[in-house]
Amino acid sequence: MRSKAICLLGEKSAGKTTMLQGLRSGAVSDNPLPTLVYDNQIDSTNHRVYTELSGDPKSLSLIAQHLKNDLFLVCVDLSKPFDVSAVDVYLEQLLTIDVQIVFIGCKQDIAHIGAIDELRAYLKKLDLNPDSCLVLTSKNTIEQWRAPLEEKLNYILNPSIGANISQFFGTQTSSATSPPSNQTISL
Ligand SMILES: Nc1nc2c(ncn2[C@@H]2O[C@H](COP(=O)(O)OP(=O)(O)OP(=O)(O)O)[C@@H](O)[C@H]2O)c(=O)[nH]1
Numbered sequence: 553m554r555s556k557a558i559c560l561l562g563e564k565s566a567g568k569t570t571m572l573q574g575l576r577s578g579a580v581s582d583n584p585l586p587t588l589v590y591d592n593q594i595d596s597t598n599h600r601v602y603t604e605l606s607g608d609p610k611s612l613s614l615i616a617q618h619l620k621n622d623l624f625l626v627c628v629d630l631s632k633p634f635d636v637s638a639v640d641v642y643l644e645q646l647l648t649i650d651v652q653i654v655f656i657g658c659k660q661d662i663a664h665i666g667a668i669d670e671l672r673a674y675l676k677k678l679d680l681n682p683d684s685c686l687v688l689t690s691k692n693t694i695e696q697w698r699a700p701l702e703e704k705l706n707y708i709l710n711p712s713i714g715a716n717i718s719q720f721f722g723t724q725t726s727s728a729t730s731p732p733s734n735q736t737i738s739l
């Protein structure tokens with residue numbers, strides 16, 4: 553089976569490494585080292601390769617090497633006021649292709665007032681449904697989001713298992729009469 557390639561993006565200290573630790577093992581380290589440039593992790597059990605690109609602007613150019621990845625996880629730091637430019641900088645590159653994206657709102661436990669609402673409003677402006685394409689995570693509540701996120705990733709990465717992936721993604725305007733589509737997000 554071909555491994556699925558997943559790319560994690562997000563500004564520096566957004567919480568990418570911590571979220572991935574929680575997703576993969578259910579446990580996080582207290583003080584993860586900042587990721588330098590990039591980090592590859594092979595998950596042979598689930599046939600996945602995760603590549604975290606550092607939030608350092610120097611790593612932005614590496615996105616081009618990942619445009620054929622199966623999925624992007626765009627991590628947003630909720631502990632600060634929502635910064636449109638911190639997400640736009642990634643979407644500008646992803647906009648050039650049809651890609652599948654899950655947005656991860658990290659650090660829900662210390663979310664800045666209004667940050668979640670602002671992120672949700674931003675996604676709606678992109679005609680995306682935050683109820684389906686956004687997952688909120690926190691290093692203190694791993695058991696609450698780990699299984700649902702894992703299930704979502706499985707549905708997206710392995711549509712042949714028969715799941716209705718449109719339940720996760722469908723845009724704001726999609727209706728029950730829309731034809732089924734394998735394209736979960738076309739930005
Ligand atoms: N309170 C809280 N702190 C978190 C959470 N996730 C990460 N942090 C902290 O935020 C800091 C940065 O976390 P990382 O996971 O290293 O962030 P990153 O996005 O991988 O950072 P870079 O690799 O440097 O781009 C660390 O001190 C973490 O302990 C969270 O859910 N809640």
Ligand SMILES: [Mg+2]
Nearest residue numbers: 568569586587
């Ligand atoms: Mg990191």
